[in-house]
Amino acid sequence: MNFTFNDFGILLKFDMIGTLAIGLISLYIGLLIKKKFKFFYNFGIPAPVIGGILFAIIHLFIRISKIGSIEYTTTLETPFMVAFFATIGLGSSVKALKKGGKLLVIFWLLSGFMTFMQTVIGVSLAKITGINPLLGILAGSVSMSGGHGSAGAFGKTVEGMGVIGASAMALSSATFGLIAGGLLGAPLAIYLIKKNSLKPKDIVGKENIGLKENDEVKTITSDSLLSHIGMLTVIMAIGITFSQYLKSILGIALPSYVGAMFIAILFNNLNIKFKFFSIDRNLVEIIGGVSLNIFLSMALISLRLWELADLALPMFIILFVQVLFMGIFTMFIVFKAMGKDYDAAVMVAGMCGSGLGATTNAMLNMGEVSEKHGYTVNPYIVVPLTGAFLIDIFQMPIIITAINMFSK
Template sequence: MNFGFNELGVLFNFDMIGTIAIGLISLIVGKKMKEKLTFLDRFGIPAAVLGGILFATIHLIIRVIGVGSISYDTTFQTPFMVVFFTTIGLGSSIEGLKKGGKLLIIFWLLSGVMTFMQTVIGVSLAKVTGINPLLGVMAGSVSMSGGHGSAGAFGQTIEELGVTGGLTVALSAATFGLIAGGLLGSPLAIHLIRKFNLKPKDVVNKDQVEKKSSTERREITFNSMMSHVTMLSIVMTLGIALSTFLKSQLGIALPSYVGAMFCAIIFNNLNIKFKWLDLDRNLLNIIGETSLNIFLSMALISLKLWELAALAVPLLIILMAQVLFMWVYTRFIVFKAMGGDYDAAVMISGMCGSGLGATTNAMINMEEVSSKYGYTVNPYLIVPLTGAFLIDIFQMPVIITAINMFK
């Protein structure tokens, strides 16, 4: 860290290590905020988001009052992002598809339509309001069903294409979506349950629908850590090479994590069959969650909130349209397509949560409904599986196509 001066006053310049340190401090502050402001848990807002936005706001204030500005070196942001998405790929398997049956396929296809329409709405309204269509892509499925992880990754990609404010718009939209998804999901489901007097069938205890680890928790040792880090490094290297090759040969904008995630999916399914490595899912979850929090913290503290000034009205129009679409789509199409019964009502609360925010939001919404009327198995099998992995099969081609159409 060093100090200097520029036209805004004092320049606080943080190097790579300093940026990680500030990011981690913001994460700790965010955790403290969640502890003190318990209502924030209702919306499932990550601590990294709370702390990061607070620090970004402080940066905005010191610029506005003329104290100075802050410069961050986010070189490590991309590697942590790639690690996180690689662990997501390693958590996917073909075996999971077989458990959901016909309902899973229907919900998955409906989720695919949702991601497509979110992108169409974002791009269309961006053109109507006179802003760059790529910013509309960022306020579409990138940040809505993609959440903060996808927003941070693709926001960085379009900034590299020269679109000012891409990352700020994407992460701001993702935060809006988290709150909107929490406000919309469970009230809509409860309204339908009461309106149609829906009753749950085959009610189970709460612990029968909670996600359990398929393997016992093991002691984390030097050898286990090194074997998993080595495996991750190899998969990431192959994945990044694949992304680089596709970008150079096809001339398309493609985040490096897409190739890494794809290679991780292939490796995991082959590993299940051939048993090359005994994966510790708990360790992978720890590595993935740690990487996500560091990645998000770095992305959020470096947000340039002042870039939102000229985009505030167009962005708000797009985001309100996304919420309206989600209400109409889940209420009149998804609910009926999923059977119009109690399980369907619980699942649309989950779709509102994951479709506007994150899978965590979906689980919070479904818990809110189920705790009042009863727990059933299907929603807790279908919604998390779709939101955590399957939706990417539709979402990634849609987003990548849209970016390359309007770059």
């Protein structure tokens, strides 16, 4: 850490390790706040988001007060971001998709249309309010159905194209979406259940839902950790090279994680068939969770919130319309298309959660409904599979095409 002076007072410069340390401190402060205040737990707001935004607000205050300013070295952001998305790719399999059947296909297609409309809404309102259309894309599918991971990745990509406030816009929109998805999802589903007098069929115990693999729980050792890190880094290296190759031959903006996620999906499905590596799913999940937390912590503490001053009103308008669209879309189209039954209502709660925030939010929403009216299997197969993986088949091409279309 170095001390110098500038127009804002004391300038604190943190190197790569210092930035990691501050990020982890913000993460643990976020965990403490989340434990103390139920609001954050009820809306599924991650600890790194709580702590990171708190640190970003403190930075904004000391900058406005001319006390000082902070510079972070975010070199480690990209490796942790790519590692997280690679673990998502390792969690996908054709075998799991077969369990969803016709309902999964319908829900997936509806989710694809949702991501398209989120991008259209973002771009259209950005033009109407007079801001860069790329910022509208970030306040659309990138941060809504993409969540903080996608927002952090594409925010950096757009910011690298010279768009001021891109990362702040994307991550702030994702945070808004988490809260809005929680406020909208469960109440809307419960309203549909009561209005239509819906009753669950084939109620199961909470422990019997979902797609948990019947893998043996293994003890994590230094050898198993190293082998899995080795596997991931090879996937990441090949994936990043693949992304760079596509960028060079196609001349498009493409985040490095896209290639890594694709290679991870390919590797996982080949590995299921040929079994050349013994993957510990629990360990992969741990590595993914750690990577996401560190990535988000560093991304959020380094937010330059003062860049949002001129974007606040346009951002609010775009996000308000996104929430309005989600309510109308899920209530009048998704509910009917999914069968107008109890499972359909629960899946409405799930789409509101994942479509405005994250898959975790979707699970919290559905859990809130299921606790009151009963657990059934279908929603817990269809929604997580779509939100965690399938939606990217539509979302990535839509976002990448839109960014390259409006960057010219």
